[in-house]
Amino acid sequence: MKLALKVTEIEQLSPLVKRFRFEDPKGGSLPVFSGGAHITVEMPEGEIIRRNSYSLISDPYDGTAYEIAIRREDQGRGGSLYMHTKVSEGDEITVSAPSNLFQLDLRARKHVLIAGGIGITPFLSQLKQLDMELKPYELHYAARSRAEAAGIKLLPEAAHVHVHISEEGARMDLGAILDGQPLGTHVYTCGPDGLITAVADQAARLGWPKTSVHSEAFTAPPPGEPFEVVIASTGQTVSVKADQSLLEALEAAKVEVDYSCRGGACGRCHTKVTACDGRILHNDHWLSEGERAAQKDIMPCMSRFKGARLELDL
Amino acid sequence: MPNTEFSPSIDSRPTYTGLVSQGSAPAIMVADEAGAGALSDLATADASVMDNAHVVLVGCAASVLGDNAPRAVHETPDLDAATPLVSQLLNEARMGTQLYLAGSEGLMGHVSALATAAGMPLGEIQMEHRGSIARRMQCVHCKGITEGVTTDPFTCSHCGLTLFVRDHFSRRLGVFQGVCVDAETPGVVPETVEIQA
Numbered sequence: 001m002k003l004a005l006k007v008t009e010i011e012q013l014s015p016l017v018k019r020f021r022f023e024d025p026k027g028g029s030l031p032v033f034s035g036g037a038h039i040t041v042e043m044p045e046g047e048i049i050r051r052n053s054y055s056l057i058s059d060p061y062d063g064t065a066y067e068i069a070i071r072r073e074d075q076g077r078g079g080s081l082y083m084h085t086k087v088s089e090g091d092e093i094t095v096s097a098p099s100n101l102f103q104l105d106l107r108a109r110k111h112v113l114i115a116g117g118i119g120i121t122p123f124l125s126q127l128k129q130l131d132m133e134l135k136p137y138e139l140h141y142a143a144r145s146r147a148e149a150a151g152i153k154l155l156p157e158a159a160h161v162h163v164h165i166s167e168e169g170a171r172m173d174l175g176a177i178l179d180g181q182p183l184g185t186h187v188y189t190c191g192p193d194g195l196i197t198a199v200a201d202q203a204a205r206l207g208w209p210k211t212s213v214h215s216e217a218f219t220a221p222p223p224g225e226p227f228e229v230v231i232a233s234t235g236q237t238v239s240v241k242a243d244q245s246l247l248e249a250l251e252a253a254k255v256e257v258d259y260s261c262r263g264g265a266c267g268r269c270h271t272k273v274t275a276c277d278g279r280i281l282h283n284d285h286w287l288s289e290g291e292r293a294a295q296k297d298i299m300p301c302m303s304r305f306k307g308a309r310l311e312l313d314l
Numbered sequence: 315m316p317n318t319e320f321s322p323s324i325d326s327r328p329t330y331t332g333l334v335s336q337g338s339a340p341a342i343m344v345a346d347e348a349g350a351g352a353l354s355d356l357a358t359a360d361a362s363v364m365d366n367a368h369v370v371l372v373g374c375a376a377s378v379l380g381d382n383a384p385r386a387v388h389e390t391p392d393l394d395a396a397t398p399l400v401s402q403l404l405n406e407a408r409m410g411t412q413l414y415l416a417g418s419e420g421l422m423g424h425v426s427a428l429a430t431a432a433g434m435p436l437g438e439i440q441m442e443h444r445g446s447i448a449r450r451m452q453c454v455h456c457k458g459i460t461e462g463v464t465t466d467p468f469t470c471s472h473c474g475l476t477l478f479v480r481d482h483f484s485r486r487l488g489v490f491q492g493v494c495v496d497a498e499t500p501g502v503v504p505e506t507v508e509i510q511a
Binding site for chain 2: 180
């Protein structure tokens with residue numbers, strides 16, 4: 001389901017991060033969601049439509065608007081740059097209905113939320129849900145500097161909300177955070193891969209069950225060198241531009257591929273490879289090490305190709 | 315006496331893979347007299363498993379553990395008396411605490427229901443069946459629980475209906491489900507047989 005909304009507010013939260021508020025142009029109510037959900041935003045530019053997914057940061061139970069926060073990535077494909085430079089208050093914008101790949105496990109007795117940098121975004125909606133449901137939680141937000149920590153403005157001042165600014169010498173101590181948590185605690189991490197791995201390793205050392213450790217690492221697809229793919233069923237060749245993802249190129253060529261997160265996390269766009277002469281540049285978090293090495297599967301939302309010929313089972 | 319092997323059945327029917335030491339991590343162990351043998355075997359395989367273990371024994375004395383001295387032992391006369399103690403241990407436990415259960419299906423079902431309610435994932439609970447194959451049955455009609463059921467069908471100790479022993483198991487309550495066996499043909503009841511493993 002797609003929603004045609006209006007940009008009603010843009011706020012600069014930090015030098016690199018802007019908050020966007022989208023409302024129904026007629027003032028109608030939007031579908032509510034659950035903490036950790038994201039929407040996919042359409043960014044038409046020339047003949048290309050980019051679609052990036054962003055975590056919702058607004059109150060999950062508030063149907064009057066959706067809010068997202070976007071960090072400008074100058075080295076990216078241009079999605080975030082488009083949002084930062086081409087979108088103004090009053091513009092129309094098309095977004096998907098919310099879906100959630102990073103929901104809270106509500107069986108938990110306590111929730112520990114760990115955010116690195118812009119990874120704070122999914123937690124902003126989650127903590128509104130946790131507050132409303134009166135669930136015990138603690139949030140740890142790590143950032144390099146106070147100026148870069150865009151989330152500070154959006155976080156409540158509370159004893160269970162901890163901000164760790166490494167420039168001020170207050171680095172996050174994962175051992176201290178995870179050790180001694182009560183039985184039934186779940187931990188959620190969103191941020192750089194290094195942080196997600198560090199939390200998972202620390203939890204494993206302390207004997208935490210794997211099912212109590214959650215993370216979300218999806219990011220926008222990276223740019224790269226242009227390449228071509230062949231569609232097995234039709235023999236059609238599809239060219240992928242440097243600042244376009246394979247999924248976007250397939251969509252532009254009217255080749256149907258299912259998708260959801262567009263960030264290599266959900267597995268919906270999983271596509272079989274029927275011939276590969278070259279190397280698939282896997283950028284997703286979905287395929288296993290073995291599947292990556294075999295080069296028989298690709299996640300078109302994130303991954304690219306370098307070589308002579310890549311044929312897709314489409 | 316090893317872990318009982320039960321015949322393959324529906325997915326709902328719990329299976330017990332046996333106890334495997336997780337070393338000296340903090341642990342809660344709950345066992346009845348037959349199950350205490352599994353704890354002794356566990357400690358024989360790895361003595362360190364008892365270093366930080368709180369053992370709750372149901373209906374037996376600490377002497378059943380032999381030379382394997384855990385950090386603390388609590389003796390209780392029955393499951394009802396053990397319940398508040400186990401709940402307290404679970405409520406005070408930290409992440410990384412291991413749970414070892416051994417003995418009857420009734421004991422393991424009851425304590426694993428307490429543990430999952432305390433936030434422990436079911437897959438993290440270690441269980442080993444020893445001793446009687448008697449079942450803890452819930453009547454799906456009156457919701458009353460009958461302990462120690464060894465025959466099929468059996469009579470609900472609360473409402474008196476004749477109940478068929480199903481393999482359908484409630485993990486929330488830790489009980490098998492008993493369903494009226496002669497609802498369609500009152501009085502026509504199949505021959506009573508002993509429950510098999």
